[in-house]
Amino acid sequence: MNARDQLVAGSRSLSSGEWVAARDAFQVAWAEEESADALDGLARALWWLNDPAGALELRARAFARLRHEGRDAEAAAVAIWLAREYRNLYRRREMADGWRSRARSLLSSLEDAGSLHGWLHLAESEADSLHPRAADQADRAVTIAREHGDIDLEIVALMRRGACMVGGGAVADGVADLHEAMAAATSGEGDDVQYVGEALCTLLEVAGLLGDPSMVEPWAAFLVGYHASYAFGPLLPFETSSATELISAFCTGCCGGVYLVTGRLDAAEEQLSHAVTQLITTGLRPRCLHPVADLVELRVLQGRLQDAEAVLTGFEDDPECAASAAALDLATGHPQRAVARLTRAIESLTGVPLLALPLHAALVDAALASGNVALAETSGQFVAEVAGTTATVLHRAQRDHAAGKLALAAGDAAATALLRSATLAFAEAGAALPACRARLALARSLAPHDRGLAVTEARSVLLALDRMGATAEADQAAAFLRELGVRGRTGPRHVGLLSNREREVLALVADGLSNAEIGQRLFISTKTAGHHVSSILAKLGVRSRTEAVAFAMLNPPTAVNEGTR
Amino acid sequence: METAEKSVVRRFYEIVGSGRPEDLDEVCAPDLVGHAGAGSDLRELKGETASLLVAFPDLTLDLRHLVQEDDLISVWLTYAGTHQAEFAGVPASGRRVKFAAWDLMRVQDGRVVEITQYCDLFTILSQIGALPTAALA
Numbered sequence: 038m039n040a041r042d043q044l045v046a047g048s049r050s051l052s053s054g055e056w057v058a059a060r061d062a063f064q065v066a067w068a069e070e071e072s073a074d075a076l077d078g079l080a081r082a083l084w085w086l087n088d089p090a091g092a093l094e095l096r097a098r099a100f101a102r103l104r105h106e107g108r109d110a111e112a113a114a115v116a117i118w119l120a121r122e123y124r125n126l127y128r129r130r131e132m133a134d135g136w137r138s139r140a141r142s143l144l145s146s147l148e149d150a151g152s153l154h155g156w157l158h159l160a161e162s163e164a165d166s167l168h169p170r171a172a173d174q175a176d177r178a179v180t181i182a183r184e185h186g187d188i189d190l191e192i193v194a195l196m197r198r199g200a201c202m203v204g205g206g207a208v209a210d211g212v213a214d215l216h217e218a219m220a221a222a223t224s225g226e227g228d229d230v231q232y233v234g235e236a237l238c239t240l241l242e243v244a245g246l247l248g249d250p251s252m253v254e255p256w257a258a259f260l261v262g263y264h265a266s267y268a269f270g271p272l273l274p275f276e277t278s279s280a281t282e283l284i285s286a287f288c289t290g291c292c293g294g295v296y297l298v299t300g301r302l303d304a305a306e307e308q309l310s311h312a313v314t315q316l317i318t319t320g321l322r323p324r325c326l327h328p329v330a331d332l333v334e335l336r337v338l339q340g341r342l343q344d345a346e347a348v349l350t351g352f353e354d355d356p357e358c359a360a361s362a363a364a365l366d367l368a369t370g371h372p373q374r375a376v377a378r379l380t381r382a383i384e385s386l387t388g389v390p391l392l393a394l395p396l397h398a399a400l401v402d403a404a405l406a407s408g409n410v411a412l413a414e415t416s417g418q419f420v421a422e423v424a425g426t427t428a429t430v431l432h433r434a435q436r437d438h439a440a441g442k443l444a445l446a447a448g449d450a451a452a453t454a455l456l457r458s459a460t461l462a463f464a465e466a467g468a469a470l471p472a473c474r475a476r477l478a479l480a481r482s483l484a485p486h487d488r489g490l491a492v493t494e495a496r497s498v499l500l501a502l503d504r505m506g507a508t509a510e511a512d513q514a515a516a517f518l519r520e521l522g523v524r525g526r527t528g529p530r531h532v533g534l535l536s537n538r539e540r541e542v543l544a545l546v547a548d549g550l551s552n553a554e555i556g557q558r559l560f561i562s563t564k565t566a567g568h569h570v571s572s573i574l575a576k577l578g579v580r581s582r583t584e585a586v587a588f589a590m591l592n593p594p595t596a597v598n599e600g601t602r
Numbered sequence: 603m604e605t606a607e608k609s610v611v612r613r614f615y616e617i618v619g620s621g622r623p624e625d626l627d628e629v630c631a632p633d634l635v636g637h638a639g640a641g642s643d644l645r646e647l648k649g650e651t652a653s654l655l656v657a658f659p660d661l662t663l664d665l666r667h668l669v670q671e672d673d674l675i676s677v678w679l680t681y682a683g684t685h686q687a688e689f690a691g692v693p694a695s696g697r698r699v700k701f702a703a704w705d706l707m708r709v710q711d712g713r714v715v716e717i718t719q720y721c722d723l724f725t726i727l728s729q730i731g732a733l734p735t736a737a738l739a
Contacts, residue, residue, distance in 0.1 A: 453624055461621050464659035464686060476656075487624055489645035490652055497656040500688050530691060549638030549720065567642065579690060581653035582646070583639045587690035587723050591732055 040069035047078045054230065056085040073102035077115065084231075089126055090319060093119060109143050110150060116140035117156045124163055133164060152190050155181030159194050167204030168388055175201060189227045192218045196239040203243050204391045208427045212252070215240055219256045246391050247429045302506045305335055313348065327352075333361035337368050338470075340509035356382040360399045368509065372407035379403055394423045394435065401439045405446050417443050434462030438475045445482050452482040470507065473498045477514055484521060492523050493580050500578060523575070530578045531592050539576070542569040547586045607709040608668050611675045614707070614714060619663050623651040631713040640705075640719040647717065658683030658699065677705040681721070685730045692732045699729040 047062035060082035067075040080095035096115055103112035120136035123129045137160050144150050144157060155178040162174035178194035181187075199214030221227065222236040237256065244252040312328035329352045336345035345365050352358045359382030366375035379400045386393040397416040404413035417439040424432035441455030456479035463472035480494040495518050502511035518524070535543060538559075545555045555566040570582065577588050604612075610629055617625045626648055634644040641650045655661055661683040669676045682700040685692075703721035707714050727733050 454622075457622055457624070461659060469686075472659075483624060487645075487648070490624055490648045493649040493652045494656075497653070497687065504688060504693060549718075551635070551637045552642035553635075554637075563642075577691070579653075580656065581650045582641055583650055583721070583723065584653055584690040587727055590723070591690060591692070591727065 040066045040072070040075070043069065044072070044074050044078065047075075047082070051078065051081055052228075054085075056082050060086060073099050073106055073108070073111075076102060089122065093122055110147055110153065113140045113143040113147065113150070113153050114156065116143065117153065117160050120160045121163060124160070130164070133160075137161065137164070152181050152185035152187035155179075155185070155187065155190050155194065159190065159197060162194075162197050162201070166386075166389060167201050167392060169201060169205035169207075170388075172198050172201035172205065188221060189229050189232045192222045192227055192232050192236050193239075195221075196236050200239050200243050203246065204389050206390050206423070206426045208247070208429075211243070215243060215252070223256060247427055247431065302335060302338065305331070309335060327355065327357040329355070330358040330361040333358065334364055337361070337364045338507040338509060340512070342368055356385050360395055363399050363403055367403060367406055372403050375403035376400065376407050376409065376412070390419075390423045391427070394420060394432065398435050398439055401442060405442065410443075410446065413443055413446075429466075430462050431466040431468060434459050434466060434468070434471065434475070437462065438471070438478070441475070441482070442478055445478055453479065456482055469501065470505065473501050473505075473507070473510065473514075477510075477517065480517065488521060492518065492521055495521070496523075496574075496580050500580075523571075530576065530588075532577070532589055534576045535573060539569055539573050542566065543573050543585060543589055546570060546573070546582050547589065605670060606712065607673060607675055608670060610709050610712055610714065611668060611677060611707055612665070615663055615665060615677075615679070618651055618655075619661070621655050621659065621661065623648040623655065626651065629712075629714055630717075631710070631715045634714060635716045637716075637718040638720055640717045650719070654681075657685060657687050657689035657694075659686050660684050673708050673710055675707045675709060677707070679703050679705070689730060690727070690732070692727075692730055695730045697730050699726055701725040701729070 043062045043066035047059045047066060050056070050059035050062060060079060063075050063079035063082060066072070067079060076095050077099035080092045080099055083089075083095065084092035096119055100112050100115045100119070103109075103115060116136045117140045120133045120140060123136065124133035137157065140153075140157055140160075144153055147153075158174045158178040158181065162171040162178065165171035165174070175194050175198035179191060179198055182191035182194055195214045195218035199211040199218065202208075202211030202214065204211075218236055219240060222233045227233065237253075240253055240256065309328050309332040313332050316328055329348060333345045333349050336342070336348060342365065345368075349358065349362055349365065353362060359378050363375035363379050366372065366378065379396050383393050383396050383400070386396070397419045400416040401413045401420070404410070404416060417436075420432075420439045421436045424436035437455045437459035441452050441459055444450075444452035444455055456475055459475040460472055460479055463469075463475055476494055477498045480491045480498065483491040483494065495514055499511055499514040499518065502508075502514060532540065532543070541559065542555055545558060550558065552566040552570065553563045555561075555569075556563040559566070570585075573585055574580065574582075577585055579585050579588050614626070614629045617623070617629065626644070630644050630647070632644060634647065636642050636644075636647050639650060641647050658681070661681055664680045664682070665677065666680065667676075667678040680700060680702050682698070685695045685697050685699060687694050701722040702725070703719065705720075706718045708716035724733075
């Protein structure tokens with residue numbers, strides 16, 4: 038085959054997702070005859086083979102060759118692609134700005150630029166934060182895409198417009214854009230599968246902001262089927278079969294954040310450590326979260342505060358790391374510093390209430406810890422206002438959590454109902470970790486008048502946090518249980534730990550006897566029977582009689598223990 | 603026309619279904635006596651209820667039959683929910699459960715004064731995957 042045939046073969050491999058074959062074909066083509074097309078094809082193959090740094094370098098060289106060959110429109114397209122990748126993958130603003138300017142000058146001298154002006158508007162929009170003004174740029178891109186029938190541009194620009202509108206609080210309109218774009222992306226209308234990936238990434242980002250994973254579900258299911266007939270290259274491991282795996286493979290960084298919220302700290306640890314290493318060694322970072330921010334949060338949860346400080350080094354002033362850094366400040370006893378840090382970050386997010394919401398939620402804690410109730414109330418109010426516009430379950434949970442903590446601090450009886458609502462809503466949103474925090478506050482609010490229920494709720498929190506490996510917060514729950522006069526933690530749990538008397542009592546509990554009836558049967562007082570039952574619950578690490586019975590069914594005493602009866 | 607006692611019992615289940623065990627004070631006598639799965643007293647009843655709600659936070663219930671004789675109400679109901687937190691030492695499985703339960707309540711002066719609760723524990727444990735199954739390989 039000659040160079041021209043190799044170029045054709047390479048292009049065919051690119052469009053059918055055979056990235057290795059594409060790379061090999063373009064390499065041979067380049068060896069035969071150096072050309073812009075060979076370089077550009079090779080660059081695109083490398084991008085899919087998970088070498089974005091190599092891809093960017095080669096595409097920059099392809100840009101120069103295209104210019105020498107007088108193919109300015111194609112060169113401008115490459116320049117815009119470079120600007121977007123530098124911005125979206127590496128956050129290297131200067132490089133992104135430079136390539137955008139280069140594209141702009143080229144476009145100004147072109148007679149027929151097709152939809153390229155639209156791509157430039159898209160890049161301009163992405164250079165900004167998720168601000169309503171960035172929605173205007175995306176809107177222009179959508180219009181141009183439709184005029185020229187450029188479906189790829191329409192998909193990404195619609196996603197961008199939707200995300201900016203949601204960020205500015207126009208949730209319903211924004212979400213409509215996202216779903217329209219996803220419909221186009223998943224129907225196969227577009228030419229380049231890269232933009233299907235970008236669309237899904239934006240969808241995950243917005244779903245994360247709104248705390249509404251159900252937004253992704255219908256599309257994720259579709260993508261599993263799509264994947265079966267089309268290889269996604271490095272973004273998806275070959276074996277991926279379920280929707281959840283698909284999403285996590287697509288955007289491991291995102292899912293590091295998702296695992297953190299859902300309480301799967303071991304999975305989060307693996308993903309986030311990898312993402313941070315990648316960020317530090319190559320500059321590459323996931324689009325939709327800051328891995329440093331999430332890893333700091335994880336380390337604080339684990340009580341590894343020095344490790345958290347080490348990870349944060351060099352990123353202290355990054356607004357995206359403010360909430361995690363503030364959590365670290367609180368854990369190390371510096372509430373004032375947390376307040377100052379959060380206040381600064383919030384100021385930089387004026388006009389983007391959705392991004393400011395988690396910071397205000399954190400500021401409620403920091404302000405209360407530093408004794409500034411008025412500030413905590415202002416932030417609680419902000420959370421409530423945003424929750425009112427988005428109406429998502431997660432935001433409702435955050436609103437009630439903030440209001441509940443304020444009520445608890447003020448000794449207001451309304452605290453219990455608010456914190457109960459928050460606990461239920463966090464659980465409904467699948468946010469296990471915040472649900473634990475709300476439940477511990479709920480237990481605190483119950484303690485003065487309903488000690489028994491406070492103990493049950495706090496035990497639940499302790500069990501859940503210990504299981505997650507959230508050591509530092511589990512310690513808080515255990516300390517609270519000790520305040521209530523209850524032993525918090527137990528070691529390994531099995532029926533063999535019970536004394537002979539406790540096993541007798543457990544058998545009677547299993548028969549459905551009440552404490553009074555157990556007392557009569559064993560010739561002990563009702564109160565003593567109650568003590569035995571409490572001790573059984575603590576030793577088995579369960580919350581209720583029903584669970585104790587079930588635990589005994591599932592974990593029968595071993596033969597040796599049986600013999601001691 | 604429903605009896606006053608049945609209305610109290612319905613309110614009892616509304617509170618359980620809304621996930622707020624602390625509100626059981628509204629419909630239960632402070633010196634309530636409990637048997638079997640209900641625990642021994644009001645404090646334990648709330649704890650038992652809270653415990654079920656932690657493991658199955660989206661718990662819903664369906665009252666199938668309410669049968670009254672004097673101040674005694676017998677209730678046949680089914681619960682449904684998703685296993686989202688540890689139950690009896692079994693970590694969250696994400697599985698849906700649906701199980702039957704039988705409660706007997708004595709209602710006096712608008713309050714539940716005595717309660718006995720049994721639920722189908724075997725079905726719960728089976729549905730959360732904690733029991734060995736005889737399913738075909």
